[in-house]
Amino acid sequence: MKILLFLAGFALATTAHAQFRLPNLDINRMVDTVKNVGKAAKEIDEPEEIAIGRDVASRLLGAAPLVADPRLQRYVNHVGRWLAAQTERPDLPWQFGVLDHANVNAFAVPGGTIFITRGLLDRMRNEAELAGVLGHEIVHVLRKHHLKAIQKGAQTALAGDAMGAALRDRAGPARDKLIAFGTEMYTRGLDKSDELEADRLGVVIAARAGYDAYGLPSVLQTLQAISAQDSAIALMFKTHPTPGERLQTLDRMQPVLDAYSRQPQLAERFVSQIRR
């Protein structure tokens, strides 16, 4: 590595265009490789995070389209954007979508895109429950849980220089592989610690936004009551700790939950907006 860097530096220093070739040694290529290794190891910056997220979001929409109900979509965007405004990344291009599918699930995509399924929304009772789930997903974006998992996994899954190539060329085949890998991440799930962190911080975000903080625990109890044999929830259960374990972890948050349990649940507004 040190030798490569030295050679690359030598090549850059000696010719502006790095055009000369040593026997059996392509200096151009070597310079590229050094640059790419540098870029892959570096933190992915925010514009890149947003660009990757946009491509992954497009694929998830290929799996299930949006519910064809602009009023519903705007409603969920209002709730989500209000929650996001209470966080340390208020100015990401936040966008929220309800996927037209009976499965019970929600997805946080790097850069500020959040999806929730019609199947999950149908099992909620009020806006505070929606805020609890969106708060959980927003934490995944804030803490870059998926982005870090994609970056970590892609470096081993994509051979050699592919990660660098994927970041450098947004139209190339390596990019396609990176995005496919990033999409597949939603079938494997995150580390358990990421999910439990998203629960703990998610209820705080809902409370900051003025909602009854018990929205998320309430949804977790609803999920707990769904049979594990129900195929509509199979992937959600496969990719998350059990609702029981998540509720147990939230037990420690009871002082915060109680302090903000008398805030609005907005059941009437919720029901009037999500009605088909």
Place this chain on the structure above:
Amino acid sequence: MRFLALIFLLPMVAAAEPATVIRATELKQAPATDAATVAELAENTAVDALERQGGWTRVKAANGEGWVRMLALRFGGTAAAKPGATGLSQVFNVARTGTSGTQVTTGVRGLDAEQIAAAQPNPPELAKLQGFAADRDAAASFAAQGKLDAKPLEYPK
């Protein structure tokens, strides 16, 4: 207004969920720690959960009706399993694209693992998604309509 509120409670009452208490718990007359105790519920007592108010859930137990801490309840232990109850529709969600009158099956859409892994980009839907996004001002007035007050609150350590 009271009538409306009742209507919204109805689905929850109708869907009284079987649950068990995960630890010995006091059944309270009202949703508050300092309310009178109706009965003592032993660990694993079966109850029917009726409605939630803040951190409390109203339940019906064999020895009375009252409120318990919602986090003391576990759901679904005894509920009958309904395999695949809501997941069947996916089979019919075959995505088709067509040009010049011929339709080609491009893949099975859906949100199961294999379907997500095989998903292809959907730029028209992505454009719609972007079109529905709300700006901060719109979100703030939406919150004001719902009487939602933002407040500073630290993350837990």
